[in-house]
Amino acid sequence: MSGSDRSPLPGDEDSDTGLDYYDEEDEMEALVELGFSDSLSGEVKPRILLMGLRRSGKSSIQKVVFHKMSPNETLFLESTNKICREDVSSSSFVSFQIWDFPGQIDFFDPSFDYEMIFRGTGALIFVIDSQDDYVEALSRLHLTVTRAYKVNPDISFEVFIHKVDGLSDDHKIEKQRDIHKRANDDLADAGLEKIHLSFYLTSIYDHSIFEAFSKVVQKLIPQLPTLENLLNIFISNSGIEKAFLFDVVSKIYIATDSSPVDMQTYELCCDMIDVVIDISCIYGEAGLPYDKESMAIIHLNNTTVMYLKEVTKFLAMVCFLRKESFERKGLIDYNFHCFKRAIQEVFDVRLKVQQNRKLLSQRRWSKLTSMSNGAASNPH
Ligand SMILES: Nc1nc2c(ncn2[C@@H]2O[C@H](COP(=O)(O)OP(=O)(O)O)[C@@H](O)[C@H]2O)c(=O)[nH]1
Numbered sequence: 001m002s003g004s005d006r007s008p009l010p011g012d013e014d015s016d017t018g019l020d021y022y023d024e025e026d027e028m029e030a031l032v033e034l035g036f037s038d039s040l041s042g043e044v045k046p047r048i049l050l051m052g053l054r055r056s057g058k059s060s061i062q063k064v065v066f067h068k069m070s071p072n073e074t075l076f077l078e079s080t081n082k083i084c085r086e087d088v089s090s091s092s093f094v095s096f097q098i099w100d101f102p103g104q105i106d107f108f109d110p111s112f113d114y115e116m117i118f119r120g121t122g123a124l125i126f127v128i129d130s131q132d133d134y135v136e137a138l139s140r141l142h143l144t145v146t147r148a149y150k151v152n153p154d155i156s157f158e159v160f161i162h163k164v165d166g167l168s169d170d171h172k173i174e175k176q177r178d179i180h181k182r183a184n185d186d187l188a189d190a191g192l193e194k195i196h197l198s199f200y201l202t203s204i205y206d207h208s209i210f211e212a213f214s215k216v217v218q219k220l221i222p223q224l225p226t227l228e229n230l231l232n233i234f235i236s237n238s239g240i241e242k243a244f245l246f247d248v249v250s251k252i253y254i255a256t257d258s259s260p261v262d263m264q265t266y267e268l269c270c271d272m273i274d275v276v277i278d279i280s281c282i283y284g285e286a287g288l289p290y291d292k293e294s295m296a297i298i299h300l301n302n303t304t305v306m307y308l309k310e311v312t313k314f315l316a317m318v319c320f321l322r323k324e325s326f327e328r329k330g331l332i333d334y335n336f337h338c339f340k341r342a343i344q345e346v347f348d349v350r351l352k353v354q355q356n357r358k359l360l361s362q363r364r365w366s367k368l369t370s371m372s373n374g375a376a377s378n379p380h
Pocket residue numbers: 052053054055056057058059060061071073074075076077078079080103162163164165166202203204205
């Protein structure tokens with residue numbers, strides 16, 4: 001879409017970030033994408049909606065996670081006036097759209113076609129400002145979730161209890177318990193216990209927002225069990241303790257082996273990716289800071305080794321292993337080579353499935369439009 005055929009947008013502050021806006025053309029595109037089947041669109045490019053009251057932190061989350069904005073800069077973000085849509089297609093696995101909503105969306109406004117929006121939605125993130133009074137936010141959450149569930153019961157509902165940086169640990173747990181209880185009580189009162197809400201404590205000032213987003217995105221990856229399985233096989237045959245598959249740009253981990261994740265390990269991985277990209281940008285040859293040759297080894301002072309290697313153009317594997325195990329680097333590299341090939345196969349299958357689906361929905365769409373054209377020209 002060129003800039004000229006877009007209607008003028010008041011406060012168009014995001015026009016330079018590649019963000020796109022919801023308009024009629026998008027709606028048309030979305031309908032084609034929908035192909036009149038919810039499951040199809042859910043598979044092809046799931047939508048993640050960011051909703052919540054004004055100033056709860058939705059735009060900040062999007063900017064920090066996907067645009068590398070530093071948290072302090074979000075203080076100067078202007079408020080969002082319309083739905084901002086952004087495509088995140090950094091890898092075939094992490095391919096989705098994020099829709100950032102202005103706080104004051106009115107479900108009773110007839111021009112807001114929420115049915116169309118919810119139909120193609122994979123996850124709805126509702127952001128609650130934990131530093132503010134959250135009574136209004138909770139009633140808004142209830143309204144949003146019940147509306148969305150009616151249209152599409154397959155949406156995963158994610159509640160970000162946000163801005164927890166200002167709270168003590170005890171306070172955080174207490175807030176989470178209270179919000180959890182009240183939100184579920186409201187649903188139970190409406191006879192909707194079957195709606196499942198997941199809760200996360202988040203802040204843009206630490207890694208919690210990246211971790212929460214990782215979990216949201218993972219639920220939208222149908223191949224997740226396959227990826228986990230491949231990682232399990234890889235680590236058990238290579239003497240590795242923990243391995244993550246990272247989307248390098250967003251630092252979202254799209255999969256890990258089945259052992260539990262602790263926050264510190266995740267933070268170390270994020271720091272390692274930052275170091276590799278920064279060094280490469282500053283001292284590397286001109287061109288892309290991340291390519292086929294990208295790899296790094298860091299020896300920590302507790303006999304642990306961190307090993308990063310390129311998997312695809314956008315994905316990196318980050319592993320933790322003991323110093324002794326790293327002596328068999330040849331074996332690790334060979335196993336990694338096999339792992340990479342297996343990942344490529346998963347990608348290829350997914351690509352084929354997606355192409356077939358697209359073709360199918362395009363055929364249905366053209367059939368339907370030709371039928372409706374025929375009906376218009378022949379009223380009998
Ligand atoms: N302390 C704190 N402030 C935050 C956090 N996230 C966002 N904010 C601030 O909240 C304010 C509103 O953010 P904004 O993204 O515009 O909210 P939106 O209206 O929901 O899009 C901004 O001043 C942000 O700096 C957070 O995790 N912690």
